[in-house]
Amino acid sequence: MYHCNRILTKMKKIALLLLLLVSMMNVACDKPVSNGDTEIHISYTVNGHDLITDSLCYTNAAGNQFLINEIQWFISNVTLIGEQGDEYALGKIFYIDTNIPESQVLSTASVPCQRYTSMRFTFGLDREDNVTGLFANPPERDMFWPEPLGGGYHYMKLNGKYLDEDGNLAPMNIHLGIGQNEDLTTFYQNYFTVELPLELDLKQDCVNAIQLNMNIDNWFQNPHIYDCQTYGSAIMQNQEAQQLLKENGHDVFSISSIDHNMEKIVSTLKDLMHKAAPKPHFYTKKNMESLFADFFNHNNKE
Amino acid sequence: MKARIVVVLLFGLLLAGCRPTHDDSYQPTPYELPQPLFFPSTNNIPDDNPMTEEGVALGEMLFFGTNLSPLTSHPSPCCASCHHKEHSFEMGPEGTLENLGTTHTMLPLINLAWNTTGLGWESQVATLEDMVYAAYTDPLEINADTSEVVRQLKQSDTYPELFRKAFDTDKITFILVEKAIAQYVRSLVFANSKFDRYLRGEEQLEQDELNGYMLFITENGADCFHCHGGGANALFTTYLRYNNGLDAAIQGEFKAPTLRNIALTAPYMHDGRFTTLDEVIDFYSEGVQYSEHISPLMHHVMQGGVQLTPQEKQQLKAFLNTLTDTSLRGTK
Secondary structure, eight states: OHHHHHHHHHHHHHHHHHHHHHHHHHHHHHOOOOEEEEEEEEEEEETTEEOOTTOOOEEOTTOOEEEEEEEEEEEEEEEEEETTSOEEEEEEEEEEETTOGGGGEEEEEEEESSEEEEEEEEESOOTTTOOTTSOOSTTGGGGBOOGGGTOSBOSEEEEEEEEOTTSOEEEEEEEESOEEOTTSOOEEOOOEEEEEEEEEEOOTTSEEEEEEEEEGGGGGOSSOOOOHHHHOSOOTTOHHHHHHHHHHGGGSEEEEEOOHHHHHHHHHHHHHHTOOOSSOOOOOHHHHHHHHHHHHHHHHHO | OHHHHHHHHHHHHHHHHHSOOOOTTOOOOBOOOOOOTTOOSOOOOOTTSOOBHHHHHHHHHHHTTTTOOOSSSSSOOSGGGTOBGGGTTBOOTTOOHHHHOSSSOOOOOSSGGGOOSOBSTTOOBOOHHHHHHHHHHOTTTTOOOHHHHHHHHHHOSSHHHHHHHHHSOSOOOHHHHHHHHHHHHHTOBOOOSHHHHHHTTSSOOOHHHHHHHHHHTOTTTTOOHHHHOBTTBTTSOOOOEEOOSSOTTOOSOEEOOOOTTGGGSOSBSTTOOBOSHHHHHHIIIIIOOOOTTSOTTOTTGGGTSOOOOHHHHHHHHHHHHTTOOOOSSBOO
16 A cells, blocks of 8 residues: 555555646647847949939949939838848838938837848838828928828939039939829829848847938939930939839849848958048948958058 | 134124025926927027027027116117117118128028028027127127126126026126127027018918019029928028129028018128019019029029019019018027
8 A cells, every 4th residue: 555655656656746847738738939129221332332412423324424412211111020020010111311320220129039031111101101291300291292182292302413414404303103194184103112131140139220321323224224314303203214114123123131240340340440431331341351451451551 | 712712703604604505406497499390300509508498588688678777888888789670680771781890681580490501691699598698799880898798687686586597696707798698699589570470370361472483493494492392491591602693703501590570670681682572573583693603503594593474473572571570589
């Protein structure tokens, strides 16, 4: 009898232990995936180089020499897409302005730490969001698109100048938004969706940075050549120009994830070299290489 | 001897007891700034100068120099000497550079609570408080000695009590003068024009006025809205600076003034070169001068302007006249 009791007690202990193990395993399985913070760094390239504003040093596909004063634009519905097709919203609407350095880094929502294979966003504002009165305050308010022309807001104001046939610096304004027919009775939504492949292994406890680059050259080409001489500077009431730019917009953007270790190295190098950039800009892998080359040349000389 | 000392001390205490005590519970009444339709929700009211009913009332008295004798031999003893209510707080037709002796004409002192980009034609003054100091001390404006201003206020029969009510202090300083006048200027809200009533669905615009509005907010029309707002920007200015092609020799940029009350604020432009709205419209229609410094938003510069017909000019003017708010104090 005593022996039986001992066996029963032992069995109870084993059962308890098993129960504990199973429950621990369950806890482990239910443990939520941790989230990581993300940032999107905006950059601009023209003619293969980082944008320098107010400088007449660029030529587009139509042969127009041009300069850019400022770019003010919206992206919206920014979404990361995981390997399994699972989607995570990074943010609803972002206003980006080359005159406002802090607007060039978009602080986005925390999303699960995992691998992501693409990012999707709307260039401009979609039909639901693009409503007059959405923004009460500047600078977003000053993007308003007049009600009779469709209302809401400019998707983008790219303001600059080009050298016209007479050698004058004529205004060049790529203002995109809702288009209209001539008698303002029919309206056209000119926003478009961009989805780009991405290799991002999102990690916890660090800021995961994505670089979104606007290649300005491509607004002027592929599939259509956009000639400033033809379209002039006022295109808000020119749906033909709006449509053409919308179709050119498909390959204007590119993205890449930014290597955090490389970031640290480059920032250290930048400090060492006391490089004073004339305008705030974000480095790409391409100019990181040249930065390294500069650094080593500099050290070899010393 | 000891008894005498005790008596003196007691007498001293009694005297101290007779002085008005500082009431810790006193708070000036908060001033509720109106929030008109399509005005921004952010403003430039500083944390250290919240608007109060008492502060605005004091500021109004200082602005108009009520119960104050002229501060200097200069003919502008107070703000209101030059800033006239009936001209949207500008001087009116007399406010030419020749008469003012300044390099720029005036800008209207209305709806400035929502100007967050600096004051003056070149946005050179950061705050309204700083603007008050500049106006008082500028030799071409009030040209006053601020300590003399404070001395006169302290000796006044009325002002010490008004400062006490506004700022809960017995100590009058020029910083408080700046704060009070800035509060008053922030209270000058003008948003009850015919166009406002149209936006609120209270009054219909005439056909010419509506056509003028269409011209105002279209690129193929008069193309005014990028700099002067309209629609979703009811301040009728971005408060930003532009080079509008007024003169090819001008390389700089000047603030786009509000077009509210524009019919009341001649002469026009930073140098007051135009005396009527017709001249201004003619300029934007066919007088814009090309230079490499002109704003890229002056889309039609290569054609010399927006090329309006005489009828369109008349319609645009009709619309601009709907922006006049004749209530002298504004909506408050």
